[in-house]
Amino acid sequence: MTKIEAVIQNSKLEAVKTALQEIGVEGMTVIEVRGHGRQKGHTEVYRGREYSVDLIPKTKIEMVLPDALVEKAEQAILNAARTGKIGDGKIFRSRIDEAIRIRNDERGEGAL
Amino acid sequence: MARGMQVPPLGEPHSVSIGKKLITGLVSAVLTLIFAQTISAQTPSPSPAADVNSRLARLEQQAAEAKSSADNAWMLTSAALVLMMTGPGLALFYGGLVRKKNVLGTMMQSLALMAVITICWGLFSYSLSFGAGNSFMGGLQNVFLKGVGSAPDADYAATIPAQTFMVYQLMFAIITPALIAGAFAERMKFSAMLALTVLWSIIVYDPMAHMVWGKGGLLNASLSGRFPTLDFAGGTVVHVTSGVSALVCALYLGKRLGYPKESMPPHSVVLSFIGACMLWVGWFGFNAGSALGAGSLATSAFVATHFAAAAATIGWAGAEWIRNGKPSVLGGISGAVAGLVAITPAAGFVKPMPALLIGLLAGIFCYLMVAKVKAKVGYDDSLDAFGVHGAGGTLGALLTGVFAVRAVNPIFKDSQGNALPSGLIEGNAHQLLNQLVGVAIAWVIAIVGTVLILKLVDVTIGLRVSEEEEVQGLDLSQHGEEGYYWEASA
Numbered sequence: 325m326t327k328i329e330a331v332i333q334n335s336k337l338e339a340v341k342t343a344l345q346e347i348g349v350e351g352m353t354v355i356e357v358r359g360h361g362r363q364k365g366h367t368e369v370y371r372g373r374e375y376s377v378d379l380i381p382k383t384k385i386e387m388v389l390p391d392a393l394v395e396k397a398e399q400a401i402l403n404a405a406r407t408g409k410i411g412d413g414k415i416f417r418s419r420i421d422e423a424i425r426i427r428n429d430e431r432g433e434g435a436l
Numbered sequence: 437m438a439r440g441m442q443v444p445p446l447g448e449p450h451s452v453s454i455g456k457k458l459i460t461g462l463v464s465a466v467l468t469l470i471f472a473q474t475i476s477a478q479t480p481s482p483s484p485a486a487d488v489n490s491r492l493a494r495l496e497q498q499a500a501e502a503k504s505s506a507d508n509a510w511m512l513t514s515a516a517l518v519l520m521m522t523g524p525g526l527a528l529f530y531g532g533l534v535r536k537k538n539v540l541g542t543m544m545q546s547l548a549l550m551a552v553i554t555i556c557w558g559l560f561s562y563s564l565s566f567g568a569g570n571s572f573m574g575g576l577q578n579v580f581l582k583g584v585g586s587a588p589d590a591d592y593a594a595t596i597p598a599q600t601f602m603v604y605q606l607m608f609a610i611i612t613p614a615l616i617a618g619a620f621a622e623r624m625k626f627s628a629m630l631a632l633t634v635l636w637s638i639i640v641y642d643p644m645a646h647m648v649w650g651k652g653g654l655l656n657a658s659l660s661g662r663f664p665t666l667d668f669a670g671g672t673v674v675h676v677t678s679g680v681s682a683l684v685c686a687l688y689l690g691k692r693l694g695y696p697k698e699s700m701p702p703h704s705v706v707l708s709f710i711g712a713c714m715l716w717v718g719w720f721g722f723n724a725g726s727a728l729g730a731g732s733l734a735t736s737a738f739v740a741t742h743f744a745a746a747a748a749t750i751g752w753a754g755a756e757w758i759r760n761g762k763p764s765v766l767g768g769i770s771g772a773v774a775g776l777v778a779i780t781p782a783a784g785f786v787k788p789m790p791a792l793l794i795g796l797l798a799g800i801f802c803y804l805m806v807a808k809v810k811a812k813v814g815y816d817d818s819l820d821a822f823g824v825h826g827a828g829g830t831l832g833a834l835l836t837g838v839f840a841v842r843a844v845n846p847i848f849k850d851s852q853g854n855a856l857p858s859g860l861i862e863g864n865a866h867q868l869l870n871q872l873v874g875v876a877i878a879w880v881i882a883i884v885g886t887v888l889i890l891k892l893v894d895v896t897i898g899l900r901v902s903e904e905e906e907v908q909g910l911d912l913s914q915h916g917e918e919g920y921y922w923e924a925s926a
């Protein structure tokens with residue numbers, strides 16, 4: 325099993341979700357996050373005082389997939405989330421040892 | 437006669453109901469005629485002239501009563517509008533500007549004053565402000581609102597009950613100390629804030645209100661004071677006093693922990709926006725209500741108020757647009773408030789075009805005070821109570837001496853009752869001097885009074901919350917609650 329974590333632009337959530345559903349991804353967890361990579365933040369001015377905002381609101385999608393689906397899922401995210409500009413986000417992949425369904429103690433890929 | 441307009445019972449056919457209406461109307465008209473004749477036949481009428489005289493007297497009385505009712509309706513509405521400026525207007529405006537952890541503490545300051553000042557006003561403050569006294573302070577004859585009933589006090593407002601005047605003025609006494617809260621936001625103990633504002637109300641507000649508006653007041657322009665200062669709705673009494681006291685508070689109290697290194701942007705410009713727009717609307721009660729009647733002077737003040745607010749919105753946001761490349765929402769609403777502040781003393785004295793100019797100047801001037809001067813001098817007037825109210829109030833009070841005209845409000849009259857020139861543009865240069873005296877007195881009383889009170893509260897109760905409490909926020913440390921309480925719902 326593999327976990328994919330994708331940090332994407334907020335505005336791309338719908339497109340990515342749809343693309344993942346189309347290739348058969350059945351579950352995901354979506355989190356509102358803030359952060360920054362190489363992208364510089366922006367400045368806001370309140371009554372003449374400048375504030376630099378370097379942690380930018382992003383959306384993080386987490387999903388644990390059967391290994392067979394991983395390449396397709398990553399490609400779907402790349403296609404749907406890319407604008408070509410700085411700030412498009414990143415995808416991280418990691419191994420998962422076990423998955424357990426709380427309802428019936430089912431284990432492994434069947435629990436996904 | 438109401439019978440002639442009786443509504444037909446439900447379900448009756450239309451034509452029948454019209455016919456019935458006609459008949460009922462006719463019958464009742466005839467009956468009224470007969471009845472009226474019977475009455476006049478019964479009334480002894482010694483001579484036709486006396487009859488006419490008594491009818492005239494009755495008519496005059498009815499006209500006076502009608503005017504009184506109209507004025508009273510507007511003044512009660514105005515009083516309600518001015519209360520709305522404090523809660524929720526100012527509470528939202530200030531509440532949005534602070535950090536999330538202080539939103540309730542900030543709003544509570546407005547609410548507490550709505551309660552505490554009201555009680556003080558009833559017990560003694562009204563008397564100290566508006567009772568007949570010496571040049572500086574009212575007497576004690578109206579304590580516990582003695583003698584403040586339904587009969588008008590002709591010195592102040594001849595057509596409304598004295599009690600209406602009292603409650604209208606109360607709303608001003610509430611919002612004035614509430615404005616100061618903008619300077620000590622996010623770091624003062626609630627207990628200290630209560631002591632400070634109550635003492636301030638007695639030592640600074642009441643005397644200033646008495647001097648400018650009270651019987652025998654030193655600066656009263658309509659009751660022939662020594663230095664007649666034109667202050668229609670409280671440029672000196674409300675805004676200069678509160679704004680200057682705010683600066684004193686900010687300097688005395690010191691900066692918030694982490695200021696100016698840490699970023700402390702407003703936690704919700706949305707709340708501030710709603711609050712500012714409520715202030716704008718409430719200000720019609722504040723300024724147009726200060727005509728103390730529903731006549732054309734109220735209209736004039738209403739129009740001047742609105743025009744100044746509009747121009748100041750453009751002034752502040754426009755200055756930002758030029759300097760930063762973007763006009764901000766916070767700049768727009770701050771500008772509106774600055775314009776409303778500046779037009780407050782002038783509202784019932786100036787024409788609409790000068791009102792536009794006053795507003796525009798106030799918007800730009802207050803922007804520079806807040807964005808440039810504050811940063812240079814380095815005081816932490818957290819929500820810019822001084823930059824907006826102190827600076828805007830001073831500017832407005834002085835410009836009132838420039839643009840006041842007798843066509844709007846013939847306040848100065850010679851012995852024959854002819855209107856004399858009001859402001860500088862009518863050739864009365866001396867008025868500018870009077871305005872300066874009024875402003876100077878407001879500054880001095882605000883500085884001296886506030887320093888004394890701050891010292892007193894500092895050594896007795898202590899002014900600031902502890903460092904831990906400041907980090908935790910006023911909501912939790914002072915009130916034991918949170919403005920935004922998030923917990924996954926079950």
